[in-house]
Structure formats: structure tokens, C-alpha cells
Amino acid sequence: MTLLTQVKQTTTVKQKIMTSALTGVLMTTLGVAAPMVALTQTAQAAPATNLVAAQRLNKLLSNTKSMTANFTQTTKGASNGTFKGSMSVQRPNNFRWETTSPSEQLIVANGSSLWIFDKDLEQATKQSVDNQVGNTPALLLSGDPSKIDKNFKITQPYSTKNYYVLYPKSNSASFKNLSVSFSGGKPVMMVLNDTLGQTTSINFSNIKLNPTINSSLFKFTPPKGVDVINQ
Template identity: 70%
Template sequence: MKMKKISKAILGSVLSASALFTIPMMVVSQTANAAAADNITAANRLNELLAKTKSMTANFSQTTQGASSASGAKNGTFSGSMSVQRPNQFRWETKVPAEQLIVGNSSRLWIYDKDIKQATRQNVDKQMGNTPALLLSGDPNKIADNFKITQPNTGKNYYVLYPKASDANFKSLAISFNKKKPVMMVLNDSLGQTTSIKFSNVKLNTNISSAQFAFTPPDGIDVISQ
């Protein structure tokens, strides 16, 4: 598995039920006759849900489909564990089919690919502004600055977000809640791929050690700065 494969799903091309949805286009067609919330109401409702999530841990299953030839990446399913904590701390660890770790905090992002013994270091401020990671680890009050927020059906805690930035790496991002817990995220990227991330064993607002969001490159690996 290439290093860019998983980081793309988290960084915008992060991070994670009884009412799961498939891809956003299918949901829109199913709820076309249902009442949709206006953008301000949708933003306020999503903000309220996310503001109550101070931290989150979960297992995840990530599936990518479509347009593999255009992107150069293969479709497939990946699984592992994740944790996020406000402000701006997240950890995304893929264990199957290959080991990869993404760790971010307020200033730095690390992507560690164990198989090829390589770690990439990036500045967070260049990555976080209009990415899915902002949803679960950033300031909820700033989400509306970066996304147009919609709620296709007022009776369901399901939201579809569209980035305002013209250079965003994805076209839309959907997030679904069950009992106020995030249970699924679906990302449609600019290359025609759809990445679905299902969360299980979700735990909210537990104490997470700060060590989970720090990374020190092991001896003997290549470190790349971007």
C-alpha cells in the first residue's frame, strides 16, 4: 500500500451504526423529497454535535472505490484504530493490509510508513484548513468558514459538506451520527474516488494520553520534510 493512499483519505483527498449511509449522491437521491435544512441551521446543528465531542477513539474500516486508473491508486479496504482530541490532535493507525501511522498536533504532521521505513514531516497549517481532519479535531466554530454545510434530511443526523476553497482535494465530505456519535464519513475526491470510513467501538470524551499524538522517528528510517 502506498503512503499517499491512506493520508489522502484523512487529509482531504482524517479521520472516522444503525443508520449508515452509502455515498452522498445516493443519499441525496433517496432524500430528494424530504425536508432539507437551510445552510445556517445545518451549520448550527453540526457545530453543536461536534462541539460536544472533545475527544474520540474508535476502530475504523476504510473502503475506497472508483477511478483507480485515474489516481494511480488501487481500490481496497483498510482497517485500524484512530483517536482525536481537541484542539488539533489526531492519530490514525492502519494495521491491515499494511502498517501506516499518521500523527498530527497543533504544529506538525507525521506520516510513517513502516514497510518502506520512511517518515514524512509536514507543517499542519498547510494541511488542516479545509480537510476532513478539521471536523473531528479542529475548532467547530471555524468549520463554516471552510465548508458549505448541508443537511439533506432534517430528520437524520447526516450532513454533507462542500469545501469553499477552489484548490481542495475533495469535492464533498459527508458525516453521519448515531446517538450523537460519529459513525461514518464518506469522501468524494477530485479524482472520482469515493472513500467510506465506518467507525466502531466509538468512545467519546475519554482521557487520551498526549503521547498518542507525538511521534519520534525510529532509528534507521528515512525522514522527509515537506
């Protein structure tokens, strides 16, 4: 094994560790990316009730059809690292997450399958979306307040501040909580605390809400010569 190969594999392993937590974030991104609708809020800094928080999040969910943005993703904990790239999401259940620096990785989902392509290792992994989603924030895509409240404790810590904190009720969830911050009606940062004690922060920039996205972006065909792994 050459030194270059060792470096590539080490980088890819770190990126895969980050991917496990990231996938849940990705599935959430589309749901919370809606423009902030006009809401009647009190001037007090007290938290909103769980029901009100779920209803407000539902309004956000129902107003977004698609979103594109650049991102910077940083993980701190057992595995530290920062990655940059671009993303596109489109309801229902379509997303594309492309990391370009410091290494290249592509994650594509179209509602039935999810692909993770590591260019450096010439390896593509195919997973069932059902297996990947489980009790993750993907359930938010339903836009149904009753389902959101059933699977997550939805909080809005300060009724005058535009961010939500989600706590999964399932013991099998891969994360402890997820917070989403808005500025100017756009989601600008998401922070996920996973069950491994790691914190993954994602900052969005150049955000475009409800653009027209070519459906081909959510399709993936492994390049010739690439090893394909089915999970």
C-alpha cells in the same frame, strides 16, 4: 528488487494515495464526533437551511473533547483498497490514525506537525500541519458557525436524519464533498468524494466519546535507522 519489496512498495503507494484524501477526513473526525444534542426538528423530511445546518454542526463540534474508535476504510476508484486499524483524536488538532491491516502505517498530528510513518519502507515523512490543512475540513475544529459557513456549504439533506453533507467553497480543496452519518448520537460512517473521482468510506466501531487520552499518543519520534523526509 525482490518480489517481496515490490509487493510492499505497491501496497504502500496505494495506501499513500488513500492518505491524501484521508487526512482531510481525519481532521474532520474530531469536530463531528460529538454526542448528538437534543435539537428541535420538524417532522417533515425537508432539508434544513444552510444556516440551521451550520448551527447544529457547531453544537456537535463544541460538545466533543476526544474520541477513540476502530475503523475500516475502503476506497473505490483509480485505487481500490481496504484498510483496518484504530484511531484517537483530541481537541485541539491532535489525532493518531494507525493502520494495522493489510499493511502498517501510522499518522500522527499534534497541532504543529504531521508525521506519516511507513513501517514496511522504514520511512517517515514530516509535514507542516498548516500546509496539510489549508482549506480542508480541519477548519470545522474552530467550532465557529460563521467560519464554517464561510468556508463550507453545510447541508442537512433531511432535517429528521442525523447526517450532514459538506461542500468546500474553495476551488483548491482536495475533495468535492464529505458526508457524515450518525447513529445513537455517534458518528458511524464518513464518505469522502475526492477530486480524482475516488470515493473513500470509513466505518467506525467500538466508539468511545470524550475518554481520557494520554498525550504521548500524539507524539512521534522516528525509530533509529528510519529515513526521514521533511516536506
